[in-house]
Amino acid sequence: MKLSSLCAAAGIAFDGPDANITGFAIDHRKVAPGTVFGAFRGARFNGEDFIAAAIEAGAVAVVAAPDAAVEGAVHFSDAEPRRLFARLAAPFFTPVPDTLVAVTGTNGKTSTVELTRQLWRMAGQRAASIGTLGITTSDESVSTGLTTPDIATFLANLTGLAREGVTHVAYEASSHGLSQYRIEGPRVSAGAFTNLSRDHLDYHATMEDYFAAKMRLFDEVVVDGGAAVVWADDAWSEKAIGHVRARGLQLYTVGGKGEDIRLLGRAPGGLGQKLEIEHAGTTRVIDLPLIGAYQAANALVAAGLVLATGGDADVTFDAMKRLVTVRGRLERAAISPVGSPVYVDYAHTPDALAAAIDALRPHVAGRLIVVFGAGGDRDKGKRPEMGRAASEGADIAIVTDDNPRGEAPAAIRKMVLEGMSTMIAEGRAREIGDRREAIGSAIAEAQAGDIVLVAGKGHEQGQIIGSGDTARVLPFDDVTVAREMAGTLGGK
Ligand SMILES: CC(=O)N[C@H]1[C@@H](OP(=O)(O)OP(=O)(O)OC[C@H]2O[C@@H](n3ccc(=O)[nH]c3=O)[C@H](O)[C@@H]2O)O[C@H](CO)[C@@H](O)[C@@H]1O[C@H](C)C(=O)N[C@@H](C)C(=O)N[C@H](CCC(=O)O)C(=O)O
Ligand SMILES: Nc1ncnc2c1ncn2[C@@H]1O[C@H](COP(=O)(O)OP(=O)(O)OP(=O)(O)O)[C@@H](O)[C@H]1O
Numbered sequence: 319m320k321l322s323s324l325c326a327a328a329g330i331a332f333d334g335p336d337a338n339i340t341g342f343a344i345d346h347r348k349v350a351p352g353t354v355f356g357a358f359r360g361a362r363f364n365g366e367d368f369i370a371a372a373i374e375a376g377a378v379a380v381v382a383a384p385d386a387a388v389e390g391a392v393h394f395s396d397a398e399p400r401r402l403f404a405r406l407a408a409p410f411f412t413p414v415p416d417t418l419v420a421v422t423g424t425n426g427k428t429s430t431v432e433l434t435r436q437l438w439r440m441a442g443q444r445a446a447s448i449g450t451l452g453i454t455t456s457d458e459s460v461s462t463g464l465t466t467p468d469i470a471t472f473l474a475n476l477t478g479l480a481r482e483g484v485t486h487v488a489y490e491a492s493s494h495g496l497s498q499y500r501i502e503g504p505r506v507s508a509g510a511f512t513n514l515s516r517d518h519l520d521y522h523a524t525m526e527d528y529f530a531a532k533m534r535l536f537d538e539v540v541v542d543g544g545a546a547v548v549w550a551d552d553a554w555s556e557k558a559i560g561h562v563r564a565r566g567l568q569l570y571t572v573g574g575k576g577e578d579i580r581l582l583g584r585a586p587g588g589l590g591q592k593l594e595i596e597h598a599g600t601t602r603v604i605d606l607p608l609i610g611a612y613q614a615a616n617a618l619v620a621a622g623l624v625l626a627t628g629g630d631a632d633v634t635f636d637a638m639k640r641l642v643t644v645r646g647r648l649e650r651a652a653i654s655p656v657g658s659p660v661y662v663d664y665a666h667t668p669d670a671l672a673a674a675i676d677a678l679r680p681h682v683a684g685r686l687i688v689v690f691g692a693g694g695d696r697d698k699g700k701r702p703e704m705g706r707a708a709s710e711g712a713d714i715a716i717v718t719d720d721n722p723r724g725e726a727p728a729a730i731r732k733m734v735l736e737g738m739s740t741m742i743a744e745g746r747a748r749e750i751g752d753r754r755e756a757i758g759s760a761i762a763e764a765q766a767g768d769i770v771l772v773a774g775k776g777h778e779q780g781q782i783i784g785s786g787d788t789a790r791v792l793p794f795d796d797v798t799v800a801r802e803m804a805g806t807l808g809g810k
């Protein structure tokens with residue numbers, strides 16, 4: 319494809335020498351002859367330092383800040399070079415699926431995109447989801463490493479899916495992905511907001527900054543005249559709705575305070591819950607086979623996205639009773655020797671931990687035993703708050719390790735325990751650094767009627783120890799370990 323045609327398609331002025339474009343890269347080591355190179359100032363490197371090497375390797379154009387030195391290639395300059403790069407790259411990656419929707423929020427993104435994919439599939443659409451679990455289609459799931467990989471990978475993935483015949487994609491818009499323009503370019507029909515609570519305050523200066531990063535989804539990413547689905551019951555919902563209105567998107571609110579899908583009632587049952595909802599003047603009862611208020615919220619936002627992009631209400635609400643558990647989100651992993659279920663959940667924020675505990679509480683006849691920790695080299699302030707959530711919600715908590723990365727594991731556990739003084743005083747808190755031992759201890763301690771919750775890692779397949787060149791990922795899967803420990807003790 320010619321550079322001049324790309325610029326014309328992207329609405330970018332161009333009068334330089336034309337060239338045949340073969341690809342896009344943001345890492346100079348991936349540049350081949352004919353590549354457009356994006357040189358960005360990052361947290362660890364300044365991409366501008368690699369411009370000369372990229373041109374040497376065959377880059378014909380460079381997208382970079384106005385003051386970057388570019389010699390021997392066309393310089394596309396912008397104060398936000400990442401945004402310009404996304405705009406220029408988008409027309410190169412065709413085809414893309416017709417219906418794209420993106421989900422943002424602190425918790426529930428992965429669940430919501432995956433539930434949206436399931437609802438579409440049950441309605442007969444060729445659908446995929448992209449996010450923390452990788453790329454999921456009805457045939458397979460392929461891991462990508464990050465929730466939102468770099469923009470060139472993201473766009474290439476969309477094109478790959480479209481070539482396989484996928485027409486509907488729901489993807490996760492993390493705040494990192496949004497603030498780094500890693501997930502935009504093509505036409506996004508609808509966006510959704512799930513909730514906002516403390517996370518990533520190592521990366522964003524304040525909650526307001528964190529929220530603003532997420533709101534780029536409604537302010538800029540969703541197409542003009544597109545739709546926005548907002549979970550209405552969160553403390554930040556009103557503000558999110560303000561952004562939707564200011565942009566003039568079609569607003570769909572969902573939840574107890576929702577206007578479009580109103581949650582009238584929720585009754586937990588054995589392996590799921592009954593939801594009573596009102597939509598377009600009709601009241602419906604849905605047997606949702608997933609437990610917990612938080613899963614009901616995600617499933618309803620997913621339904622909102624399907625309806626907002628043309629789905630049929632009867633088909634969509636009917637399909638909700640056939641939704642299946644999302645990997646690592648309140649996944650029932652094992653049964654202890656005395657019959658206590660062991661659940662694995664990806665709760666790694668204070669709010670998520672409280673939500674996971676809340677979800678299980680109605681099912682607990684005896685005690686709720688929680689095993690959890692906090693990640694290293696991530697937001698430190700959330701640690702005591704996670705401790706508080708466990709202290710307030712659980713009967714017994716075992717603080718253990720969860721990806722210590724470059725930090726001393728004992729120091730992380732100490733910060734978590736700082737939020738647990740009540741529990742410690744009452745003798746209900748334990749500290750067992752080794753995660754396998756902690757899980758085994760919880761299962762061994764469980765008596766009939768108790769439930770064990772292993773939180774923080776969900777679908778993750780490893781324990782990350784060390785950082786930089788010395789980082790190691792030791793294979794670790796909470797579900798497998800829970801099964802092994804239960805098995806050793808005589809459970810299953
Ligand atoms: C803090 C953060 O988000 N960093 C991401 C960001 O890095 P950066 O822009 O700061 O890059 P950098 O390493 O400083 O390098 C600057 C530029 O020089 C280029 N470079 C660098 C070295 C070189 O030899 N040659 C070269 O060209 C790099 O490609 C880059 O464009 O852009 C990179 C490329 O897209 C990402 O790999 C990297 O993710 C790091 C590994 C990471 O851990 N990110 C996590 C925190 C993250 O993004 N997580 C969210 C999930 C959050 C959630 O769901 O809650 C996610 O969306 O996955
Ligand atoms: N709607 C919700 N409200 C509160 N907590 C939730 C909600 N949805 C999920 N959670 C909690 O957050 C955890 C992670 O859920 P999920 O993976 O869907 O979120 P995410 O936004 O993709 O997270 P990440 O930012 O790490 O990718 C769940 O295991 C659960 O404990």
Ligand SMILES: N[C@H](CCC[C@H](N)C(=O)O)C(=O)O
Pocket residue numbers: 666692693694696720721774775778
């Ligand atoms: N996307 C999240 C995942 C955290 C998962 C938890 N297991 C941890 O390592 O802290 C992050 O990068 O902050």
Ligand SMILES: [Mg+2]
Pocket residue numbers: 427428429449450451465490
């Ligand atoms: Mg996710």
